Amino acid sequence: MTDHTAPELPTADDIRSLVRPDHVHRRAYADPAVFQLEQERIFSRLWIYVAHESQLKKTGDFVRTRLAGHEVLVTRGEDGKINVLKNRCPHRGARLCMADEGTSRLFSCPYHAWVFRPDGSLSSVPHRKSYPESFDLTDPRNHMQRIEKIETYRGFVFATLNENPESLVKHLGQMTEVIDNLVDRAPDGEIEMADSSFTLEYRGNWKLHMENAADIFHPSFVHSSSVMPARRAPANASILDQDQTREMLMANGFGYDEWEGIQLNGLAGGHTYMKNFYNRGVLSHQQEDPVIVRYRAALVAKLGEEKAAQVLGMNRFNNIIYPNMIINAQYQQMRIATPLAIDRTLVRIVCFRLKGAPDEMFHRSVRFLTTLGSPASMIFSDDVEMLERCQQGLAKDEGPWVDFSRGLDSDQRDQDGAVSGAASEMPMRVQFQAWVNYLTAEAA
């Protein structure tokens, strides 16, 4: 974005005026100036997930991703350290690397052949003698731009453009528990990102997706077209997946009893999660199918009976780490929503292998990924349609307020934050409270 077209950023008072206890103004979703401020105050200041260490095992391994409007390469350097580098040649500004991931000991610009090491330093330029005497290979201005603040929590690599951030662990707060839980589920104590994933783009604001992931009221309506046929279909008609797909589709059509059993939790900093989801079928871990029996035995051998039961007992769904990361530990799933514009969002959906677990456990994660995250998903495609319709409606100035009042009178607090029943819109209120706090905070 060039300066002469940059919108004037909203003031703190302006931002505060957009969020009431029970309503949010449509500008939060539709105003490009708000998007610009979010990029500066949320996506440049908070810790943002950029890669998993299992993608960066050896020197030269790299992943291409996005950080606050920048395209970055996350690399493993010759010294073993992880680097986050803007994917741009400092010579003429060309994008350097076009691969999504891979291994390269050197990154060479195809234009005039400046060659960089995985830590972004300049290794060589051809025809050195034609550059002026003052030209210095070691001058950082001739290096790929580095993002200095990088922290890793149990294999998850985060970065921020904030030069003075709070620690990653402080930002994650209690959400470290869900990352711990995901890793602890691996009998060998390590997880590995699968080498398949899905990337979807929708025409809507990024917050719509994060709200939808914390919204347990919509599935009965939005997903009825897959719930109904799944209910009518005979059990175990598929020979591929032990009925996993059918169970997942049916899980969105809970009865009131199951629904009432779901608890929503909201934490400081805007993180939210829901407790007790998928209590039936092959995903439940309750049943004694041979894969679960073998998996549990492997975990018990490593952790002991008590700790293993504790790890497997954590039943939290859609753990949302503010601003844009969603983890489902028990199915080894992760989503990252990256805003591209006020009305465009990229969603990347991946899964992990639990090292030391039976192969079939991983096959179930892969099936989970397809069922919920594929572009042909019978579930997510209807979500995306709804997110886009919201954006289409919010783009027009016809009744400026969005209602988030459900549950306002019945929400409770415990020592960790807000707690509510499934019907409440508490998670969205928690997200927007954090949103206001971040957007109105002075320079960090």
Next chain:
Amino acid sequence: MLDVQTQRQIELFLFEEARLLDEGDFEGWLKLYEPHGIYWMPSRPGQTDPLNVASIVYEDHGILSIRVQRLLEERALVLTPMPRTTHMVSNIVAQTAGEAEFRVDAAFVCVVHQAEKQKIYSGRHSYELIRAGEAFRIKLKRVSLMNCDGVHTPMAIPL
């Protein structure tokens, strides 16, 4: 080399499949599949493993029948309004693959029109077919979408 008559029968079978999809006769389309027939759309070029690598679709008759029933549900949001499609199949080459079985490769283009949007999909189909009297049944249909590993928007109608 397959005899011209069988090649022609197979071509007509593929055209019939395309017609059923374009006319929204999804139940008729599902009837073309063997009871354990599989519809597979990989997420990676050259993908050979459907278990350790996620697929866009990897469904047998049991799951496909749920998908088809959903396509007939009035409430499917992604189907309002119902997309219109043109499934084009071309460059069809069939070979025998055992007793009354055939391997078929084809190129496809599918144009999907819905509301203000029009999308184009293309790639290659490969089939394993079994002869069933005058007609054929699909044991496996693999849809190798050209942009399978790209950035996607929701897909509703089978390709």
